[in-house]
Amino acid sequence: MVAKLLRGLGVLFVLLPLLAAVAGFLVLKDRVTIVIAADQQAANGPDPVALLRDELRSLQAEVGAMQQAMTTNFERLAEALENRAELRHADVQALRSELAALARQCQQQGSDAVARHAELVARTATAAAATGPVPEAPTAPVEKVPEPGPLPTPVVPPVAEPAPVVPKKAGFLSFALPTARFQFDAPQDYVLVPELCRVGFDAKSTLHDFTGVTSQVRGRFRADFDDPAGAWTGEVTVQAASLKTGVDGRDDGLRERLDIGQHPELVFKIERFVPGGNGIDVAKQTASGELLGTMTIRGQARSVRMPLQIEVDPQKRVVVRGQLPLKLSDYGVPVPSQLGVINMQDEVVVWVALRARQQVEARK
Numbered sequence: 001m002v003a004k005l006l007r008g009l010g011v012l013f014v015l016l017p018l019l020a021a022v023a024g025f026l027v028l029k030d031r032v033t034i035v036i037a038a039d040q041q042a043a044n045g046p047d048p049v050a051l052l053r054d055e056l057r058s059l060q061a062e063v064g065a066m067q068q069a070m071t072t073n074f075e076r077l078a079e080a081l082e083n084r085a086e087l088r089h090a091d092v093q094a095l096r097s098e099l100a101a102l103a104r105q106c107q108q109q110g111s112d113a114v115a116r117h118a119e120l121v122a123r124t125a126t127a128a129a130a131t132g133p134v135p136e137a138p139t140a141p142v143e144k145v146p147e148p149g150p151l152p153t154p155v156v157p158p159v160a161e162p163a164p165v166v167p168k169k170a171g172f173l174s175f176a177l178p179t180a181r182f183q184f185d186a187p188q189d190y191v192l193v194p195e196l197c198r199v200g201f202d203a204k205s206t207l208h209d210f211t212g213v214t215s216q217v218r219g220r221f222r223a224d225f226d227d228p229a230g231a232w233t234g235e236v237t238v239q240a241a242s243l244k245t246g247v248d249g250r251d252d253g254l255r256e257r258l259d260i261g262q263h264p265e266l267v268f269k270i271e272r273f274v275p276g277g278n279g280i281d282v283a284k285q286t287a288s289g290e291l292l293g294t295m296t297i298r299g300q301a302r303s304v305r306m307p308l309q310i311e312v313d314p315q316k317r318v319v320v321r322g323q324l325p326l327k328l329s330d331y332g333v334p335v336p337s338q339l340g341v342i343n344m345q346d347e348v349v350v351w352v353a354l355r356a357r358q359q360v361e362a363r364k
Helices: 002-031 040-044 048-131 248-258
Strands: 188-192 198-203 210-214 217-223 233-239 265-281 286-297 300-312 318-327 347-358
Touching: 217 347, 265 300
Parallel strands: none
Antiparallel strands: 188 217, 188 347, 198 210, 198 347, 217 233, 233 265, 265 286, 286 300, 300 318, 318 347
């Protein structure tokens, strides 16, 4: 009897923790959020599907540019062939005119010679008839009159040849095609590819750390990566309401503190790039340094220096990565705090992961 009681108590002690865990899960299941932490660089990077779409669009644009260039080139080729055919036709017509003039000149000179000969014969016959018969004279040796030689060849004055028209030299395959070389060491305009851009911030609080991120980014800039003076210009704009932290209530509070009704955009104005210690490597198409500019948040503008890493990916996109710490209070952003227990730190780290493309131009 005692042994059965002890076995029953043992089973009960085993089941009680399990039942308590099940009951706790049923009560708290709606309050539990499971977060899987991924690699930070992968989280900040673009969506692989968006990358593939952009590469397909880029390939389509290159094919379209190539098709347009080939159409233009073949039109130029047809025009050049037509021009050359017209030149050849003009040359043939000029040669025919010269030959016809020469033939007419020869015919005219021959007619004049025949007329002169006929006139001489007629005059001789008339003179003989007028004098009557001539008495015979003592026979004397008759001088042999040399036979007349051939008529002299008419001298044709030379005809001035027209100056040859030299067509502009152009090779048969000297086509203007879109350039495939990325101009890393020349001034160039770049446009951001929004779906491949990420801008965000990392924040710390007494409860846990969190990140806000958005891909609603637009902007452009002009840069010569090989310019030591770093005379860059441009602007990057972020839609403040699009920042997401993964918690709806926290996102609402963020939009309220950023006052998106009055200040819907976060703006970074680019002023200059200062190369760093590693400098600029044109061969590898990489650069590092600091980007100087003005950050505007909630209508407050402050000068900042953001360290950057720049490279060119295989699809000829400029990849820009950088981050800098800043204080919310410097921009008039109230620091979140809940009952003095859950407090967010004033300093956050703002980061960018941007991709931009340059315009494709035809070779000249």
